Every structure is written in structure tokens, then in C-alpha cells.
Amino acid sequence: MAVAIDLKQQxxxxxxxxxxxxxxxxxxLRRVNEIxxxxxxxxxxxxxxxxxxxIAAGGKRLRPMLTLASARLCGAEGERQMAxxxxxEFIHTATLLHDDVVDASExxxxxxxxxxxxxxxxxxxxxxxxxSRAFQLMVADGSLKVLKALSDASAIIAEGEVHQLMTANxxxxxxxxxxEVIRAKTAALFAAACQVGAIVAERPEVDEEALYAYGLNFxxxxxxxxxxxxxxxxxxxxxxxxxxxxxxxxITLPVVLAYERGDETERAFWRRCLExxxxxxxxxxxxxxxxxxxxxxxxxxxRARLYGDRACEAMAALPDNAARQALLDVVDFCVERLY
Amino acid sequence: MAVAIDLKQQxxxxxxxxxxxxxxxxxxLRRVNEIxxxxxxxxxxxxxxxxxxxIAAGGKRLRPMLTLASARLCGAEGERQMAxxxxxEFIHTATLLHDDVVDASExxxxxxxxxxxxxxxxxxxxxxxxxSRAFQLMVADGSLKVLKALSDASAIIAEGEVHQLMTANxxxxxxxxxxEVIRAKTAALFAAACQVGAIVAERPEVDEEALYAYGLNFxxxxxxxxxxxxxxxxxxxxxxxxxxxxxxxxITLPVVLAYERGDETERAFWRRCLExxxxxxxxxxxxxxxxxxxxxxxxxxxRARLYGDRACEAMAALPDNAARQALLDVVDFCVERLY
Numbered sequence: 001m002a003v004a005i006d007l008k009q010q011x012x013x014x015x016x017x018x019x020x021x022x023x024x025x026x027x028x029l030r031r032v033n034e035i036x037x038x039x040x041x042x043x044x045x046x047x048x049x050x051x052x053x054x055i056a057a058g059g060k061r062l063r064p065m066l067t068l069a070s071a072r073l074c075g076a077e078g079e080r081q082m083a084x085x086x087x088x089e090f091i092h093t094a095t096l097l098h099d100d101v102v103d104a105s106e107x108x109x110x111x112x113x114x115x116x117x118x119x120x121x122x123x124x125x126x127x128x129x130x131x132s133r134a135f136q137l138m139v140a141d142g143s144l145k146v147l148k149a150l151s152d153a154s155a156i157i158a159e160g161e162v163h164q165l166m167t168a169n170x171x172x173x174x175x176x177x178x179x180e181v182i183r184a185k186t187a188a189l190f191a192a193a194c195q196v197g198a199i200v201a202e203r204p205e206v207d208e209e210a211l212y213a214y215g216l217n218f219x220x221x222x223x224x225x226x227x228x229x230x231x232x233x234x235x236x237x238x239x240x241x242x243x244x245x246x247x248x249x250x251i252t253l254p255v256v257l258a259y260e261r262g263d264e265t266e267r268a269f270w271r272r273c274l275e276x277x278x279x280x281x282x283x284x285x286x287x288x289x290x291x292x293x294x295x296x297x298x299x300x301x302x303r304a305r306l307y308g309d310r311a312c313e314a315m316a317a318l319p320d321n322a323a324r325q326a327l328l329d330v331v332d333f334c335v336e337r338l339y
Numbered sequence: 340m341a342v343a344i345d346l347k348q349q350x351x352x353x354x355x356x357x358x359x360x361x362x363x364x365x366x367x368l369r370r371v372n373e374i375x376x377x378x379x380x381x382x383x384x385x386x387x388x389x390x391x392x393x394i395a396a397g398g399k400r401l402r403p404m405l406t407l408a409s410a411r412l413c414g415a416e417g418e419r420q421m422a423x424x425x426x427x428e429f430i431h432t433a434t435l436l437h438d439d440v441v442d443a444s445e446x447x448x449x450x451x452x453x454x455x456x457x458x459x460x461x462x463x464x465x466x467x468x469x470x471s472r473a474f475q476l477m478v479a480d481g482s483l484k485v486l487k488a489l490s491d492a493s494a495i496i497a498e499g500e501v502h503q504l505m506t507a508n509x510x511x512x513x514x515x516x517x518x519e520v521i522r523a524k525t526a527a528l529f530a531a532a533c534q535v536g537a538i539v540a541e542r543p544e545v546d547e548e549a550l551y552a553y554g555l556n557f558x559x560x561x562x563x564x565x566x567x568x569x570x571x572x573x574x575x576x577x578x579x580x581x582x583x584x585x586x587x588x589x590i591t592l593p594v595v596l597a598y599e600r601g602d603e604t605e606r607a608f609w610r611r612c613l614e615x616x617x618x619x620x621x622x623x624x625x626x627x628x629x630x631x632x633x634x635x636x637x638x639x640x641x642r643a644r645l646y647g648d649r650a651c652e653a654m655a656a657l658p659d660n661a662a663r664q665a666l667l668d669v670v671d672f673c674v675e676r677l678y
Contacts, residue, residue: 135490
């Protein structure tokens with residue numbers, strides 16, 4: 001953790017945050033966006049239509065930026081990282097589309113996102129197309145190491161998504177299961193996205209591993225922050241609205257901790273809200289009160305900071321350049337959203 | 340076509356059919372099944388549970404048998420084709436699972452298959468897992484040519500499935516659009532499955548192309564047969580029941596031809612049944628009468644035979660051995676199901 005604090009003191013004059021990263025990869029990202037638009041085309045009109053809907057709405061391009069910045073950090077030259085960053089975004093978009101799929105029970109609670117416009121089946125099949133297209137791009141690049149990194153990540157993501165499905169509405173979920181889910185469904189792609197940067201730069205394996213560890217820990221911190229903000233955040237137009245996880249009965253860390261530390265009456269409350277999904281108007285504020293009372297939010301924030309620090313520490317032996325600084329700043333920016 | 344007829348006269352003493360193929364690859368297929376069972380395992384219990392449900396029920400293993408027989412035809416030695424045949428089956432299973440996904444409108448008409456037991460979302464995510472696992476197996480094999488063949492096929496399949504979604508319940512679908520759909524959603528994987536056999540045997544590209552052409556034309560014939568039997572077949576427990584396509588409003592070749600050749604009253608009938616899905620008890624027998632009256636079934640059968648013949652002709656320059664004979668016999672067996 002000491003390292004992380006030192007690194008924070010080296011912040012750029014710009015004050016850190018997301019800006020150093022976006023500035024660093026601005027030109028590269030423009031090229032990535034061109035590749036994304038080009039490669040999502042198909043004679044089957046619904047494909048670019050639906051893919052365009054979600055890719056345009058998607059926004060931040062955080063994962064491809066990680067690939068671009070990691071490549072930059074490692075001194076990669078040439079163009080390979082642009083197409084591979086597009087792969088990473090395609091895989092991410094495919095998982096978003098598949099995550100949108102709903103079952104009959106959920107349909108009753110209203111539809112969201114691409115699914116609302118195009119339906120379950122179109123979302124699934126266009127996701128499959130983007131996923132296949134990602135592999136075609138990797139094959140064109142020709143690196144079996146990249147193919148291994150991203151096919152491994154894809155399998156882990158799918159496992160994580162199924163695992164999450166099994167923990168939803170199940171208050172028996174403990175912290176270990178929660179961490180396993182977010183490591184798989186979110187952090188594995190962050191990790192692979194960064195590792196790919198080292199692979200294209202043909203760096204020794206120890207650098208691949210360092211960037212993988214950075215991405216993995218950053219991904220865990222990122223998802224923790226997202227899950228905490230679902231209870232404590234403002235509706236800031238970042239996609240989710242406050243209370244979404246509560247309404248769906250997702251079991252996230254603040255819930256796990258509040259449940260563990262609660263008495264029988266409180267546990268009955270959590271089970272009614274999140275297992276039976278019987279929710280009344282003031283249940284969400286009450287849930288937040290219980291979390292605050294038991295220090296579940298504070299503890300979750302500490303956990304986010306811990307993984308953020310680990311991400312930064314993983315970079316210690318890598319070249320100290322503007323790209324590394326940007327990657328450190330973005331972790332900091334992410335965790336600081338909690339405060 | 341002359342070639343195909345000649346080849347038929349060379350049938351093995353067993354009388355042809357499916358048996359020469361199953362006998363030829365019996366031992367290899369046992370190994371493929373072991374790999375399938377081994378590679379669908381996951382610590383996330385729902386994955387082997389759901390995958391086992393569909394893979395055990397799936398049955399014929401036609402596509403992996405094509406890979407095994409093609410490899411045998413080309414004189415492949417070693418074990419690579421076993422794992423790659425498992426990949427082919429995983430990709431096929433993933434598309435089946437994703438094809439099961441239903442929208443709200445369809446839910447009202449009752450659920451089927453894995454979806455009925457596990458729900459939309461689980462089917463999608465386990466499909467994603469199997470698809471990713473297929474790519475992990477290909478990466479372990481290490482051939483970029485195989486990766487190209489199967490990632491290209493996967494993208495084409497997804498395009499075909501979306502295209503099919505767009506032609507469903509649309510009587511404006513013509514024969515060209517129908518053929519494009521089945522070429523993509525069915526034949527592309529047959530083609531790649533066969534091509535992979537030539538790749539592992541390290542045969543010259545012309546042999547890869549021949550096996551690709553065999554698989555592509557066989558796949559088209561296979562889907563034509565399937566679509567015709569949906570109207571003319573017995574409920575023989577092969578999975579689909581007679582009239583399924585009619586009830587769902589799928590636009591297949593017998594429908595396209597009967598509609599093209601029908602008068603205004605008949606066209607109104609087809610639109611009511613397949614576009615509006617307003618169906619009465621004797622609509623299915625009436626549909627079949629119209630098809631027979633206009634020769635739509637006979638014409639569709641001729642088309643199936645034509646593609647079957649093309650498949651056999653594509654093999655002309657390949658070594659004349661037991662594997663080639665088995666692959667010729669299986670085409671014949673498939674088309675003969677119509678008579």
C-alpha cells in the first residue's frame with residue numbers, strides 16, 4: 001500500500017483522474033473506433049443496427065483504453081493493438097448483450113436496453129456475431145498468445161455470469177462467492193485487456209504477468225465501486241440507476257456484509273427484499289440504513305481501495321512512463337468516486 | 340450428377356446408409372465423447388448440468404463425425420482431430436442453446452428444450468461457455484488455419500441466425516434468401532467441420548477446398564431435407580415434430596414455392612398462418628395439400644437431391660477409400676429419407 005501512496009504523489013500536473021488516460025490514447029482510440037464501426041458491418045442489416053445501438057451507447061471504452069495504454073507502457077509500435085483493442089470491446093459488448101437477456105419472470109418487471117428495442121433473441125445472436133468477429137480479428141492478428149489470453153478470459157466470464165445467476169436472490173452467498181463472481185465476470189477481461197498490451201510489445205512474461213495482475217485487481221476494484229455506488233451513488237447518468245441491484249435481488253458485497261452482521265429481523269428483511277423480491281417503497285432507504293449501521297458500506301469501500309492499491313503495486317517493476325502514470329491515475333479516479 | 344450416380348453404384352456390401360460412417364469413426368468418436376464430457380466440466384455446477392442435458396440429448400454427433408471421417412479420408416494420424424471434433428460439437432451445441440432463446444411473444448406458445456428447464460439466461464450463458472471452451476481447445480491445438488475456419492464459420496452462423504430471425508413470419512422471403520439462410524446457419528459448420536479434417540492431415544489446399552465444398556453442399560441438402568420432413572415426415576422422435584416450422588411461422592422452401600405458385604386466396608392463407616400466426620386445426624393439412632398441388636414438395640426434394648449430388652461430386656478428386664465411401668453414403672442416406 002505504501003507504493004500506491006508514493007505513486008499517488010507522483011500525479012501529473014493535470015491532477016490525474018481519467019484525463020491522462022484518455023489524452024494518452026486519444027489518437028489510437030479514434031482508430032479503434034473506426035475498426036469497431038468497420039468490423040460490425042454485415043449484409044444482414046439488423047446486425048450493424050443493433051450493434052450500433054449498444055456500441056454507440058456504450059461509451060467509455062475503458063477496456064480498449066487499457067489495451068492501448070498497456071501497449072504504450074510496454075513500448076509497442078505498429079498497429080496491432082488497435083485491432084486487438086477492438087476485439088476486447090467486441091467481447092465486452094457481446095457480454096453486455098447477453099447479460100440483457102431476460103426470463104419470463106423478469107419481463108413482468110419491465111425491459112431495458114437493447115433488449116427492449118430488439119428482443120432477447122436478436123440480442124443473443126448479434127452478441128454471438130460480435131464474439132465471433134472478435135475471434136476473426138484475433139486470427140487475422142495471428143498471435144496464439146493473444147488468442148489464449150482472450151479465449152481464456154471469455155470462458156471465465158461465461159463461468160462468472162452463470163455463477164452470478166446462481167447467487168442472485170440467494171442470501172446464502174458469502175464474500176468469497178461474491179469475489180469469485182466479480183473476478184470472473186469483470187476482472188478477467190480487464191486483466192486480459194492489459195496483458196494483450198504486453199504481448200503485442202513482445203515483452204518478457206514477467207511484464208505480461210504484472211499487467212495481468214494490474215488489470216485483475218483494477219477490475220475487482222472497479223466492480224466493487226460499481227456495486228457500492230448502486231446503493232450510495234447519485235443517478236449520474238452513468239447507465240445504472242441507484243437501487244437497480246436491489247430491485248433485481250443481486251447479492252453484492254454491501255448486502256453480504258450487512259446480512260452477516262444483521263440480527264434475525266434484519267435477515268428476514270433482506271430475504272424478503274432480495275430472495276422473494278417483495279419490495280415496498282421505503283425498503284431501499286432502509287437497506288442503506290442497515291448497511292451504514294453495520295459499517296457494510298465503509299468496509300466495502302476499504303475493500304475497493306485495497307484492490308486498487310494492489311493494482312498499482314503490481315506495476316512497480318514496469319517502466320515509469322506517462323502510460324504507467326495514466327493507468328495508476330485511472331485506478332485512483334475509480335476508487336475516489338466513492339468519496 | 341452422373342458422378343453421384345456412379346458413386347452410388349460403388350456402395351459397400353453393408354448397403355450404405357449411416358452405418359459405414361458410424362462404424363468407421365466408432366473408436367474415434369468414443370474418444371471425442373470423453374473429451375466433450377471432460378471439457379464441459381466447471382466448478383460452476385449449473386454448467387455441466389445444463390450442458391449435459393443438451394449434449395446427452397443431442398444425439399447423432401453428425402458434425403464431429405464429419406471431422407473424423409474427413410481426417411481419415413485424408414490419412415490424418417495422431418489425435419488432433421478428436422479435440423477438434425469436440426470443438427465442432429461445442430460450437431453446434433452453443434448455437435442450439437442460443438437458438439432456444441425465446442421472446443415474450445413465444446413464451447405464450449409454450450417452452451421447449453433446455454430453456455424450459457433452465458430458462459433463457461442460463462441457456463445463453465452456458466452456450467457462451469461452450470463456445471469459449473471450443474476456442475480454448477483450438478488454441479491448445481495451435482493451428483491458426485483451424486482457428487480461421489471455425490471462427491469464420493461461427494460468424495457466418497450468427498449472421499445466418501439473425502437473417503433467419505428477419506425472414507421469420509415474412510412471406511416476402513424468396514428462394515435466394517432462404518438458401519442464404521441455410522447456407523449460413525447450417526452448411527457453414529458442415530463445411531468447416533470437413534475442412535478441419537484436411538487441415539489436420541496437412542493436405543494441400545485443393546483438398547481442403549474439396550472437403551469444404553462437400554460439407555457446404557451436404558449441409559444445404561441436410562437442411563432442405565429437415566425442412567421438407569417438417570411437413571411430410573412422420574413424428575419419428577428425431578427431435579422436431581411435424582408442423583413445428585409451420586406453427587412458428589418459419590419460411591422454408593416448400594412454403595416459398597407454394598406461395599409463389601399460389602393464387603390470391605392461397606397467399607392470404609399463407610399470410611394468415613405464417614405472418615399473423617392465426618392458425619386453426621386443419622390449416623396444417625391444408626398447407627400440405629397446397630404444397631402438393633403446386634409441386635412445391637417435389638421441387639424441394641429435387642433441390643435436396645441436387646445439393647446432395649454436388650456434395651458427392653466435390654469429392655471426385657479425393658482418395659477413393661472407405662472414409663470417402665462413408666461420406667458419400669451418408670449424403671445418400673440423408674436425401675433418401677425423403678422417399
